[in-house]
Amino acid sequence: MYAILKPDETRSDGERMSDKPINKGPHDMGGEPAGAIDTTDHGMKFWEKQANALRSTLGAKKIVRLDELRRAAEDLGELYYKLAYFERTTMALRTMLLEKGVITEPELHAKMDEVRARFDVPQAASKPVQKSGHR
Amino acid sequence: MKFGASATASPSTYTPAPNHRFNVGDRVVVKRSFPPGHRRTPYYIRGKRGVIERICGAFPNPEELAYGFDGQPRRVLYRVRFPQRHVWQQYDGPARDVIEMEIYEHWLEPASDQAGGE
Numbered sequence: 001m002y003a004i005l006k007p008d009e010t011r012s013d014g015e016r017m018s019d020k021p022i023n024k025g026p027h028d029m030g031g032e033p034a035g036a037i038d039t040t041d042h043g044m045k046f047w048e049k050q051a052n053a054l055r056s057t058l059g060a061k062k063i064v065r066l067d068e069l070r071r072a073a074e075d076l077g078e079l080y081y082k083l084a085y086f087e088r089t090t091m092a093l094r095t096m097l098l099e100k101g102v103i104t105e106p107e108l109h110a111k112m113d114e115v116r117a118r119f120d121v122p123q124a125a126s127k128p129v130q131k132s133g134h135r
Numbered sequence: 136m137k138f139g140a141s142a143t144a145s146p147s148t149y150t151p152a153p154n155h156r157f158n159v160g161d162r163v164v165v166k167r168s169f170p171p172g173h174r175r176t177p178y179y180i181r182g183k184r185g186v187i188e189r190i191c192g193a194f195p196n197p198e199e200l201a202y203g204f205d206g207q208p209r210r211v212l213y214r215v216r217f218p219q220r221h222v223w224q225q226y227d228g229p230a231r232d233v234i235e236m237e238i239y240e241h242w243l244e245p246a247s248d249q250a251g252g253e
Binding site for chain 2: 021022023024025028030031065067068070071074099100
């Protein structure tokens, strides 16, 4: 009902804030037009369950923190809107593991190549799925 | 019920917050600041005036934890109550409607008396 409401953006000096607010993260969407909400339960794909389990385990062992993962997801910028939930969280996990030196980029790519070869997935179809549209 | 009247209720403290700057019922204004990085205060509430509803406790600063630091010293977290009509320009619901939000102390400043919560 209030999806089209805009926060009162009148500043104390009477100026309006610009259309592109400075340093506003993609996650910080309170008050923005929301559109229709998809309430379908899509379940979890196999890889999503695995990725989620890995994220939970690394969190429980305090190797990565929830706050760090949130920050890494927010830093995705425009990509944040294009990725599905588990793609977003997995990208954030990738960022944190590289940032902390738990894994290296060459190790990650070597492992991805190994897994691809195992399942014989064509290269063209192995890119992360990108949804069309905004959110 | 007058806005902010329930602030007379005893504060519910989840974890100890011995050195809190604000007390229940205090009028505050959220800093109108737009720094980069992981920030826990939603954009739309910055610059808004509200009343401290409760002191939630003191917690490691998530804005530091987000970058691998220890979040010390702990920051006091408050639940702050804002009138919806103050937050949203075109809000057409009842004037008594409020939004409550948990905000860290370093995002809050004391508000002057004249415009605390309408």
